[in-house]
Amino acid sequence: MPIDSNLFDNLRLELRRGSLVLAVLAQLRTEQYGYTLRKALADHGMAVDEGTLYPLLRRLESQGLLVSEWREEDKRNKRFYVLSADGKAILKQLLAEWKTIDSSLNGIVKG
Amino acid sequence: MELLDRYLKAIASYLPSAQKDDIVRELSEDIHAKIEDKQAELGRPLAEPEIEAILKAYGHPLLVAGRYRQDERRVAFGKQLIGPLLFPFYIKVLQFNLGITSVVLLFVYAVLFAAGDRPIHLLSGLPMVFFYQLLIQFAVVTGIFAAVDGHFAKHPDRWDPRKPSQGYYPAVSVAGEAAQVPRMESISILIALVVWLVWLRVMQSSPFLILGPTAAYLKFAPVWHELYVPVVLLTFAAMAQAAINFVRPDWVRLRSYTRIGMGVAGVVLWTFLLKTGPWVVSSDGAASLEGMRANTLRIVNECFYYSLLVAVIISSFQLLRDLYRLARGTQHRAASRA
Numbered sequence: 001m002p003i004d005s006n007l008f009d010n011l012r013l014e015l016r017r018g019s020l021v022l023a024v025l026a027q028l029r030t031e032q033y034g035y036t037l038r039k040a041l042a043d044h045g046m047a048v049d050e051g052t053l054y055p056l057l058r059r060l061e062s063q064g065l066l067v068s069e070w071r072e073e074d075k076r077n078k079r080f081y082v083l084s085a086d087g088k089a090i091l092k093q094l095l096a097e098w099k100t101i102d103s104s105l106n107g108i109v110k111g
Numbered sequence: 112m113e114l115l116d117r118y119l120k121a122i123a124s125y126l127p128s129a130q131k132d133d134i135v136r137e138l139s140e141d142i143h144a145k146i147e148d149k150q151a152e153l154g155r156p157l158a159e160p161e162i163e164a165i166l167k168a169y170g171h172p173l174l175v176a177g178r179y180r181q182d183e184r185r186v187a188f189g190k191q192l193i194g195p196l197l198f199p200f201y202i203k204v205l206q207f208n209l210g211i212t213s214v215v216l217l218f219v220y221a222v223l224f225a226a227g228d229r230p231i232h233l234l235s236g237l238p239m240v241f242f243y244q245l246l247i248q249f250a251v252v253t254g255i256f257a258a259v260d261g262h263f264a265k266h267p268d269r270w271d272p273r274k275p276s277q278g279y280y281p282a283v284s285v286a287g288e289a290a291q292v293p294r295m296e297s298i299s300i301l302i303a304l305v306v307w308l309v310w311l312r313v314m315q316s317s318p319f320l321i322l323g324p325t326a327a328y329l330k331f332a333p334v335w336h337e338l339y340v341p342v343v344l345l346t347f348a349a350m351a352q353a354a355i356n357f358v359r360p361d362w363v364r365l366r367s368y369t370r371i372g373m374g375v376a377g378v379v380l381w382t383f384l385l386k387t388g389p390w391v392v393s394s395d396g397a398a399s400l401e402g403m404r405a406n407t408l409r410i411v412n413e414c415f416y417y418s419l420l421v422a423v424i425i426s427s428f429q430l431l432r433d434l435y436r437l438a439r440g441t442q443h444r445a446a447s448r449a
Contacts, residue, residue: 034137035144050141051170054134055178070136076144079137 020048022098024056025091028066031082033073057081065090114159115142118166118272125176134179142169166272174267192257194264201256208248216241219323222410240323247313251306258298292366297357304350308343315339322391322411328404329411330394334387338380345376367437374430381423390415 023046027037038053060066065087070079083091119139123131145165150157157165169175177196186193186201193201220237262269315336319326352369356362384390389412393404 033140035141050138051175051178054137054141058130058134058179059181076140077136078140 020046020052020056021060022094024060025065025083025087025094028081028083028087029091031080033078033080037081060087114162114166114272115139118172121172122176125173126179130179138175142166163272171267171270186253192253193260197256197260197263201252204256205249205252208252209245212244212248216244216323222414223323223325223407225410240320243317243320247310251303254302254306255299258302262298292356292360292363297353297360300353301350301357304346304353308346311342325407325411328394329391329408332390332392334384334390338384341380345373349373367433370433371430371437374426374433377426378423378430381419381426385416385419385423388412388416
């Protein structure tokens with residue numbers, strides 16, 4: 001049976017989706033607004049489109065992992081996000097989980 | 112930045128009212144930042160086509176707004192028919208249609224009850240009538256939304272940033288002379304008209320779907336059968352226009368002229384019907400109806416009279432509006448040529 005041309009893209013998307021939350025939380029250990037956050041993620045090889053990032057920020061904030069405030073910078077009002085206390089705790093747990101997964105996967109891949 | 116304002120307004124129209132101001136404000140900031148970055152890169156203000164390109168890359172307003180909804184429900188029969196993006200709109204339209212259907216049925220049954228029909232007799236026929244109506248509504252609405260969803264998935268970039276409210280929702284898009292007739296509009300019209308023809312045929316053979324239990328002693332007057340062929344021919348004409356506009360979306364005036372033609376035909380048909388009552392007659396001749404049944408016949412015909420009167424008024428108003436829009440479009444074209 002021929003492999004669906006979209007199959008790789010879909011699997012890649014699934015793989016990145018979980019990692020993206022981790023990347024966003026890690027990046028927001030220091031306060032940033034959406035546009036600079038997206039640029040910073042892209043600079044680290046985690047390019048994400050705004051249609052994915054902003055709804056994700058909103059969801060993480062509603063889950064209590066981020067706090068945000070509107071503030072003026074360079075004569076423009078911007079919404080700044082930063083990790084909340086709960087966000088910091090969750091990030092610590094997720095990073096530990098990530099390291100476990102990473103070492104497990106390395107072991108599996110190396111056989 | 113009229114272009115950006117229109118774009119953000121279109122996004123806001125698809126967002127839940129509690130969050131829309133906040134979301135739109137943030138998106139506005141993001142787009143402004145993008146524009147400023149690009150201007151700094153080029154060392155000059157952006158031209159309108161360049162702003163259009165930024166908005167196009169940002170995505171169709173419906174798509175952008177849809178990502179803020181945390182509703183993952185969808186309709187699937189093996190294959191996905193309607194995805195999470197359109198699902199909330201699909202449910203709204205379905206609820207609206209079913210609400211209207213319920214109100215109409217309740218009205219019909221209230222008339223029968225007022226005319227003295229036995230409640231047990233009324234209730235026995237209700238489930239069947241309601242089931243068929245639900246089935247037809249469900250099939251029509253699901254078919255149209257599945258077609259829209261399929262088009263959406265295949266061509267997410269086929270929309271015009273200068274007209275952010277148009278493209279995927281032809282039924283609620285801004286009327287008037289557009290640069291092109293959206294292909295999605297043509298497909299939706301074709302699907303809707305095919306379903307309409309099927310519905311018309313089913314109603315002919317099963318009048319109880321409209322008349323309910325009164326179909327046992329009432330039937331539609333012959334005038335409805337006389338109108339069947341003209342109505343089918345008009346439907347074919349509308350289908351031909353939609354098919355042509357699917358192939359040639361730039362033939363916008365074809366749609367305008369067809370609308371006018373349909374409008375004239377509509378006013379003529381409704382007026383003709385209004386003058387040719389009664390619209391519902393006894394199955395065995397008027398003389399055979401007495402008491403409650405005669406009363407029902409009188410009330411049903413009165414309802415038809417007022418409904419047709421409203422139809423004549425509305426269709427006349429729509430025709431005048433379409434004529435005005437066509438005239439205004441012609442003036443605009445003449446002015447721009449001059």
